[in-house]
Amino acid sequence: MTKLDLVIKNATVIDGTGAEGYISDVGIKDGKIAKIGNGLEAEKTIDASGLILTPGFIDSHSHSDKSLITFPDLAEKLEQGITFSIGGMCGSSYTPIEVNGRLESVEEFFSKFEGISFGSGTAIVVGHNTIRRAVMGTVNRLATPEELEKMKTLLRDSLRAGAIGMSFGLFYTPGCYSSIEECIELARVVSEEGGLLTSHIRGEADNLLESVEEYLKIIKASGCRAVFSHHKSAEKQNWGKVKESIAMIDRAIAEGYDIYLDVYPYTASSTTLLARFLPKKYHPEGTTRPVELLRNPETHKIIYDGEYARWGNDISWTIVTGYNGHPEYEGLTVNEIAEREGKADNLEMAFEIIRQTEGTARGCFFTMCEEDVEYVISHPRAMICTDSSVACGKRQFHPRLRASFIRALAKYTRDRGIVSLPEMIRKMTSLPAHVYGLGTKGVIREGMDADICIFNYERLRDVADYKTPTLYNEGLEYVLVNGKVVVENNRHNLVKQAKLYKKIR
Ligand SMILES: [Zn+2]
Known part of the structure; x- marks a missing residue:
């Protein structure tokens, strides 16, 4: 048979279809999965004993x-x-x-x-x-x-x-x-x-x-x-x-x-503070820039009263992740920022952040519960x-x-x-x-693109959290794109192997 470029040895293959795993070698040639079976040989090999291999x-x-x-x-x-x-x-x-x-x-x-x-x-x-x-x-x-x-x-x-x-x-x-x-x-x-x-x-x-x-x-x-x-x-x-x-x-x-x-x-979402605190119900017909509604005393009062009725003064469930001009406040809750600014009104602090950033400020919002997240995840579709x-160089973002x-x-x-x-x-x-x-x-099968993940299931851990979202994951041993290794030991190696996908009609 033709010579393989790379063989991944002794992997536990979970093929993506929902089928149980099996132990096998996976051979790669010209960016494709060329051969699945035991005893495959190539000059380059990866030992995946004890590791899971998936699409x-x-x-x-x-x-x-x-x-x-x-x-x-x-x-x-x-x-x-x-x-x-x-x-x-x-x-x-x-x-x-x-x-x-x-x-x-x-x-x-x-x-x-x-x-x-x-x-x-x-x-x-x-x-x-x-x-x-x-x-x-x-x-x-x-x-x-x-x-x-x-x-x-x-x-x-x-x-x-x-x-x-x-x-x-x-x-x-x-x-x-x-x-x-x-x-x-x-x-x-x-x-x-x-x-x-x-x-x-x-x-x-x-x-x-x-x-x-x-x-x-x-x-x-x-x-x-x-x-x-x-x-x-x-x-x-x-x-x-x-x-x-x-x-x-x-x-x-x-x-x-x-x-x-x-x-x-x-259980937290992420969007702009503007979208969160100034939903459409406050936008009169003809509005083109909702942020201006917070600068007009009349509309400001309507929005303030409406949002105060929803949240009261406690909006500690909002972490500000993007705050142009105030990077020192990124990663803090609105309540914490208000305290540092010596302000007692947390909701008005949120509005101030929206005005200062012309509506671009972003946050994470703890508005969901675990039971719902699990219920949605478990749906077969x-x-x-x-x-x-x-991340585009930013320090603060949603850990997702x-x-x-x-x-x-x-x-x-x-x-x-x-x-x-x-x-x-x-x-x-x-x-x-x-x-x-x-x-x-999406499937480990002969003839498919050799896009592959190899991980240590026991050691797998998401480390990034809301305060330090930049932290690397653990347990992801290798990632391959079109047959080339692009991640080793959780870190990207700067190899670029993929293309923009264009649907041909
Ligand atoms: Zn969305």
Whole structure:
């Protein structure tokens, strides 16, 4: 037989399909898994005795596209075993956007990256908010028929250029200003082009169930394959509602709709303080910059009173992770920052941070419970995700960015036993490969791409936490992308082996 480039010896292979592990050698040739069996030989070998070998993990919901230009190593992806990501989620994609005063199309975006390599593979969905912003800015109003037609054309062009689908971010501006009719019209274009839909739904707190209902209507009207993004029930009074929301989704699946979920294994979410404390209900018609509402005494009072009624003065459940101009406060709770500033009003401190940063300040928000996280993870159609880009040199971020996949394995599989190890691996590999149509990925089988993780299951540990999110994982011995070793002993070696994925229609 032909000479192999590399043989991984005596690995416990968990192939990604959900099947139990077996001990074997895995031979690699020209970036592919060429041979699986015992007694394989090559000049280069890796001894994987006592280690688990799986397909490379697929980050089912990410923002990787935003870092392709500036941080193409995508190091924090690889360092948790992610060899492929789907970027452009939550309604917000890097493309199509204005570059130097003109709209750069998705087609141009793809041609810019032709021949360029990245640490981890990336596919993109285009964001509804990105498209709406390109056509009509960020104004709070319904689209005119002409604007809707423009959005549909831009969306169709984006899909034909190689995007795999569209993401909604109906919680965020300007998607939160759209009607269900607009969403359905766009979803039908996605369906015509053979794409799929994902959605950060309109609300995940008090309005969770009506938001699930709305997205189900959009899915049913379009017939698209669809994903509920980072499914959760936020804020204490809503804990447990994921049982109801998932029952609604299960009923639609039983009716024949092709629906999935993704989830990150943490009880804190992460977004801007602006999105958290100034939801759409406070935005009068015509609003283009919600941050200005906090500078107008009249609207400030309405928002203050409304948010005070929700939270009172204690918002110690908010850790500020991104605070332009005040890096010394990053990693502290809003309460701690207020104390250092000598302010007694914590909510007003949060508003001050929003104003000072023009709404860019980010935080982690402890608004979920463990039981709900475990319930969502255990659903057979739930995939694991980071919901993140890469750190881009920042010191403070949500630890999911560095450790989601390792935590799902160490905490939720090994320590808590929420699902079996082969089942958790399936949620990270063949399931997202199926959902996103990645035919050569997600399974250890002869002929598939040699994207591979090798780890010590007993030693696997996510070390990053909310105070020190930069800490490296433990127990991830090797990661291979297209047959090349890119991570050894938890650290990326700067080899870039992956390409931007373009869907050919
Ligand atoms: Zn989101």
